[in-house]
Amino acid sequence: MQVPYRWLKDYIDPGMSARELADLLTLSGIEVGSVERFGAELPGVVVGLVKKVEQHPGRSNLTLVEVDIGEAVLNVVCGASNFKAGDKVPFAKPGSILPGDRLINETKLYGALSSGMLCSAHELGLELGAEDEILILDEQAPLGAPVDRLLDLDEEILHLELTPNRSDCLGLIGVAFEVAALTGANVVFPPCEPVERGRNLKDFFQVKVEDTELCPRYTARAIEDLVIAKSPLWMQLRLLKAGIRPISNVVDVTNYVMWEYGQPLHAFDLDLLAAGEIIVRRARADEELITLDGVKRKLDHEVLIIADSSKAVGLAGVMGGKNTEITAATRAVLIEAAAFNPKNIRRTARCFTLPSEASQRFEKGVNHETVLQAQNRAAYLIGELTDGKVLNGLIDINSSAIKPWTIQLRPSRVNKILGTDIAEEEIMAILQRLGLQLELENEDQLVVTVPLRRPDLLIEEDLVEEIVRLHGYDRVPTTLPHGELIENRESxxxxxxxxxxxxxxxxxxxxxxxxxxxxxxxxxxxxxxxxxxxxxxxxxxxxxxxxxxxxxxxxxxxxxxxxxxxxxxxxxxxxxxxxxxxxxxxxxxxxxxxxxxxxxxxxxxxxxxxxxxxxxxxxxxxxxxxxxxxxxxxxxxxxxxxxxxxxxxxxxxxxxxxxxxxxxxxxxxxxxxxxxxxxxxxxxxxxxxxxxxxxxxxxANLVPRVVALPRYPAANRDLAVVVSKEISASELEEAIWGAGGKLLSAVRLFDLYEGKQVPAGKRSLAYSLIFRREEGTLTEAEISEILKKIEEALFKFGATLRG
Amino acid sequence: MFRKLKELENEACLKIKDATSIDELKEIKVSILGKKGELTTLLRSLGAVDPEERPKVGSAANALRLELEKLILGKEQLLRDASLGDKWAKEQIDISLPGRPAALGQKHPLTLVNDEIKEIFIGLGFQVAHGPEIESDYYNYEALNFPADHPARDMQDSFYITTKYLLRTHTSPVQVRVMEKLAPSLPVRIIAPGKVFRRDDDATHSPMFHQVEGLVVDQEVTFADLKGTLLLFAREMFGPEQKIRLRPSFFPFTEPSAEVDISCIMCASRGCRVCSNTGWLEILGAGMVHPRVLEVAGYDPKQVTGYAFGMGVERIAMLKYGIADLRLFFTNDLRFLKQFA
CATH class of the missing domain: 3.30.930.10 (Bira Bifunctional Protein; Domain 2)
Known part of the structure; x- marks a missing residue:
């Protein structure tokens, strides 16, 4: 969630810099990944008034433009044609530097001197309009004023990395509530009472919600007699700062209000909805819909759709249909603000791999209460920004049963879980700053009422977290657990x-x-x-x-x-x-x-x-x-x-x-x-x-049994035999042990030789043998006798002694 | 008498020092310590000394004898070595040659770090528990308070085997398995190291990595205990000056939850590229065990509390050893592995 700092200030004044607020938010659980300036500095780019536009004498596709920048009147050659005398435009004076380190100089173009440049939005680093279209500024823009300041390009953007439980901060007003809890400042709501005119919507239009479980609330308003155009520059800029591409006045307003309230909205071309009707229903197995991205989607019974009497017109909460899209020809719109079942939206978005800003919010659940506020806010803005008439009447099919709920909280339990000693007064003060209603029922027993905007607060422990994060994790002492010892050797x-x-x-x-x-x-x-x-x-x-x-x-x-x-x-x-x-x-x-x-x-x-x-x-x-x-x-x-x-x-x-x-x-x-x-x-x-x-x-047995050390010295003899390669070493060794009897105590093969000095097909094996008797030293005669037995045993394999 | 002894000592020391051959040294020895030597002679005249003084003079003379014998022996060794110059030259070795290599290998760096983590927690009285790497959805998610179709599951993209079984995405299922086995007995105090799997593969994510889980459940376990345990761990692992910082966060199976940072070990918290100029490095997630998790595993959350934490072994190894690329752990390049030998 991108939070443009000046935009946020419309709803609350944190009384500190963007970076200070970012640190405060991060340490209280709303992680701010980064704080970045939105746009580039534009040294030398000022507001200019187009005085005169003439054809270039040499080139038909160029014009000569006279521009007043207050301090001087300059002439430039321009290739664009979307402006006229009297327009205010961004003007790059010679010596100014545009994004991408582009230096603007005085040059001669086909014989005409060009002292600067009229700039498109793209040349100023803004993804607005066509690449070759000069950006038209507001009429009131002061002559010669620096354009970067005029457009708030230095506005800082806070990038929030929200955890899944804090969907309440997916709108700037929700963020403002969080800031209020942290700073004590007050939240200011934007105006949302539209001026209603003309006929009553309810007289010619109806909404039917067939599945109230999948759509607990659906509201609609209509605006007629409007002209689809660009939205004002300030709104386009704010959307850009939020990371949203501006499209047209009506669509921009729906996105703008989504950014304010966290409530996604959708606009239909009212004239393309058949028979004055919206039906919210499950799709039929054979139904299809071409969505706004131009892709044909095969629907099924699990998909909730918005339909008119004859056809599907949108995937509820995920994406609208191409057949009712707002176009330049649109003259009347129907605005939808609704609440949908989070799991169903999640399924649909996944199924069609269509994650969007809207589906992301519906998946986490929107506040059923503010559906209406967002609807009215959108109608108000469209009424203000276009010539359209917001019709009398509002359709609100509300079957939502969600009411604010209560949680019992024991201050003593808070401290027991945390290992802290936070006073009851501080606990109460923190909860009040969060906008929760309190009632002291008994001693050590608070009844806390939670507003719908905080669906993550369900049990006492959730409140414990709210208390400790606002109290400060850093103020919790450090202790070690105590308790019984346990056997903890590894297996x-x-x-x-x-x-x-x-x-x-x-x-x-x-x-x-x-x-x-x-x-x-x-x-x-x-x-x-x-x-x-x-x-x-x-x-x-x-x-x-x-x-x-x-x-x-x-x-x-x-x-x-x-x-x-x-x-x-x-x-x-x-x-x-x-x-x-x-x-x-x-x-x-x-x-x-x-x-x-x-x-x-x-x-x-x-x-x-x-x-x-x-x-x-x-x-x-x-x-x-x-x-x-x-x-x-x-x-x-x-x-x-x-x-x-x-x-x-x-x-x-x-x-x-x-x-x-x-x-x-x-x-x-x-x-x-x-x-x-x-x-x-x-x-x-x-x-x-x-x-x-x-x-x-x-x-496995890791415990050796130790035997007493022999008291008499051992006798060592070497024995080398030449034997066929067919006989394995283990056979020979077994024979040696067998013949050696009790007095043989170790056999070690210390040499193995194959090669010129032994006949082909044979090899020589040399053993070191150790003889030992527990009681007494072995005599030479005894050893010779055993050795002889061993040799004889080996001869049975065809072995010969090696000299 | 004492004066005479002193004179004799000075003279003898000079002579010994100046001797140039073993023969000469022998002569000197005879002339001083021999039967007719100067010291012997001097001792014979002891009878003339005042009986009161006699024992003192006697012991001084004996001390001198011992000292001179030692001097002569030392000088003799020096002279002998000097006389064998040719022999030594022949026997000279080049001490600058490298030593005979002992053929030792080494454990994988992740094993080294894992072993150290285990050692620290075993020292604190924790048991080591293990669980299966192929887990059921129940233990990996449901029992840990991740409802089906809940966005919280997106935090950990899973490799599925069937709809019911998957490769565990964290070591947290071991928490539930251990509690189920032990409930209702107390205390529970375990760590659970092991492999985990997430559907991620880029420069900073590996589809397989290692975690160590920690869990303590008892009658009065507090968030302060969690902080104390983690501070102690950070200091054992990264040095006694370490500080930790807890930030509120969210995990479905803990409440309250925290991300835990340690002071940046690269820049001593002054701010650098590794800590994105914050002075802090995130190393683990932690929190108080969610009452629903305790309940599902067989404990009464009204009677007991618990804390849990989970840390990434790769992350700790990277910080501890200054490893920049996660992929080095799994390519098993000897040029990497040998750096730990």
Whole structure:
């Protein structure tokens, strides 16, 4: 809502500057987003009187104009033709500067000297009239006066950012009431008693409201014998300052009054309404209406329309019909001021995507009382500004049952809610400044009567807010709540998620956060089969784009995008992870809340650690992720994790593993399939993993059991074998443990070699073995014996000892 | 006797200081502290001293011995190091080389801020609660006093799943869920962090962002308590000099309601581009829980009051870390993430 400050002053004098008022309003709940000067300064542009207009000797489309500016009479060449001798016009003297830093100089045009310029409104920065039309000023404008001051271009505009509950401030008079509450100044109402003349409207016209629920009040007046023209310059300027485009005298008045009262009005061409009748009714299913914007609208039974006896003439409260539009030919108008059902207007405006200043006000509800005042004000202004006759009689179909209501208020409760000590007298004074009527019923019991203009005040707490915002939020003390202690440690699963983040950060991973929605297409690009659980997507009904079309069932798309992004910026070395929810429907379309389960997803690519002079880098691969996961499993003491050779549809056929926990799949690790990587424009190998966290959390145990330290030293032996590549490391390790018996306490693979020094198809694995006995040191003989058993166990796999 | 000791001390110190080799130092040591050394000799003549004076002279002489031994040892280390010059030169390292990198990653900045917010409120005795990201219209709107077809719903444009379910537009539904679970027991004191979604996508809006909700319900919770809690939070988060300012506002689920500003951390409230020359930065919305919300969730608004607040984590992170572009949070650019390492 734009509030031109001088216009506001017609209804109240705040006794302070626009900026001071803006601060005061902001701190009491009507946020003023900005205060801006309306127009540009126009140095050198003054009021000039056109003395003489002559044809340019050389050019037929130009005229020579003699202009009196008081201090001098000057001659200019002009290309416009909409003015005549005797008109007052804005005149830019040589040396003046117009908006856009346009400097006006003395020039010669086709042989004639032009000492300045007559200006159009556009040249002065005003969106008025045609671009090549000279702005005609009022006859009374003083000669030589600066035009910027004459037109109040320095007027400051307050831009109110209203919350939805304060629709009462969608009109300047409503704002004036708010200012009155803040400053104690009085609200002055504009004149709204039209002089009635001629025949009585009721004698030849009638209004029928068929649905009083959707239209609780409808008023109409008629003005005859008028000429549609421009409205006076002052009104056009005020509308511009409010952000409204001036159109014609009648339409401008309806908008002007809307800005004053917050009550939208509509004007029909009275002669185009058939059979002297307005019917307010629901549209029929097959009905159509071409609205003022020229668009044909298909109506339905939910749409409230204004009709005459033969046709629809307007969408009630939203937009008028083309068929009864005010045009230059209009000679008589019917003015409508009405109250409509907010929900119905909201539906219609949404349905036809026609949000307007009018529908915005009806949606929030207009004051049923002021419908009539606005109607009369409009009739008064049209009567004053045109030659038209405001007809006798007014039609007012009023079925509104809304009356001012009362709220019980206990001053003690005010202070109890606020934690303040505001005196009863101050409470009463504040409520009175707001224009509320008070009655002291009992001790600590006020009966407050609320006027219709404040529909937001319904319960005691609403009044508490009114009191504290006028008392000053800054004057409320600061205290801390007191009360019983409660157990407030975070839940185990939250603590485990924190732990996972900490562990991965220590492993060199960076945490990512990606959108919870995905483009379903990405799943097909990952070759995920139609019957895969990850294809059970919950679609979003109204996404902006395909990127938000469905809720994610895997975090992989987000991390893949992150990898793409980083590679494109040459950040090639990455270890990324994300912890977040995936969404699984219980049925589709959903009828119950879907399941939201936590996933951990990891992605590595490039070299880790970052290449440096001192630490060797390695290609971040499968084992990078497996190692990080093992850290997590170990810290949570989760046992029962096994890996099986199985690829995902989008992973490398022989570099992928499925993770099982107690035999059930909880996730996978795998290098991205080279074809898929190519499709995603990933120019280097990428390895991914995703695991479900709930099964892990169910088995997690964060409390280690400490065993006593061994009292005797351990014996360390290394063992290297050459064995076929077909034999997996885990098979070998299992065999070592099996043969090592109780005295074997640790097995660590410390070297793996494939290459020239071992036969083709084989590899060498070197283990460091630790032997220990609880009671007493092991002898060389004992160790040799166990070692031999282990070697024999390995020989069963075809292994040979490596020298 | 004391004079003699003093003379000996001066002389010995000079000799030790001037010694140029370890051998010379050894000779000096023998000549003073050896069996026939000067100090030893001097001590032998102790018998001639007045018995009254004897203990004092004795302890002074011992102190001198200890001091000289220390001096000699120090000088000896110096001389030895000096003699090994070649060895040191060979073993020299370049201390200007960068240290061996420890491969550490980092949490996302939003997690860092979220963790800090949680820490502050847990310290104040709040529990941490969670709720679903796909919510029902009932919890997201209706139970929070947003009637169907009400313009207040326009404040938060929603992503719908069906007519009944949507992506939650704020963390406020958790208020209702927690109260329903706890009613009628008191106190309720929670924060609820989480993802929220609004149908907005431009330079200053992201379709997904994070909020932390706060809710306290008890017998005598006041608006002053809300102010006190938020002031404390602002000071913990942004520094002990912080001020807060509450402005009246509107949320359907609180009454009275407030927008809360903190003094601009960029310009110390002098006025700058970030605070649009107001000296204040809006960081959260708050208010007293609307009686209808309490009632719907199972509490008697005549018996209890409550306050609630909701803050945007991105907004706080942007202010705290000086981040100018909201989109940086969700592109996961390592050049951004590594700045928090």
């Amino acid at each position: 185990l699963s939250e603590r485990l998620k924190s732990l996972i983040r900490d562990l991965l950060v220590s492993c060199g991973f960076y945490e990512c956060i990606t959108y919870s929605f995905i483009n379903p297409d990405i799943l097909s690009r990952l070759r995920i089969a139609e019957d895969d659980r990850r294809m059970l997507l919950i679609p979003v009904q109204n996404p902006f784009s395909e990127e938000q079309a469905a809720m994610r069932t895997t975090l992989l798309p987000g991390l893949l995008k992150a990898a793409q992004h980083n590679i494109s910026y040459r950040e090639l070395n990455m270890q990324l992870f994300e912890l977040g929810a995936v969404y699984t429907p219980r049925e589709l379309p959903i009828e119950n809340l879907p399941e939201e389960t936590e996933r951990l997803t990891l992605l590595v690519s490039g070299f880790v650690p970052e290449p440096s002079w001192v630490t060797p880098s390695r290609r971040a691969d499968f084992y990078e992720i497996k190692g990080a996961l093992e850290v997590i499993f170990k810290r949570m003491q989760v046992e029962g994790i096994t890996y099986i050779d199985r690829a995902e549809p989008f992973t490398h056929p022989t570099r992928s593993a499925q993770l099982l926990l107690d035999g059930l799949k909880i996730g996978f690790i795998g290098e991205l399939h080279p074809d898929v990587a190519a499709d995603f424009a990933l120019s280097q190998p990428v390895t991914l993993a995703e695991i479900e966290l709930d099964p892990l959390f169910r088995k």
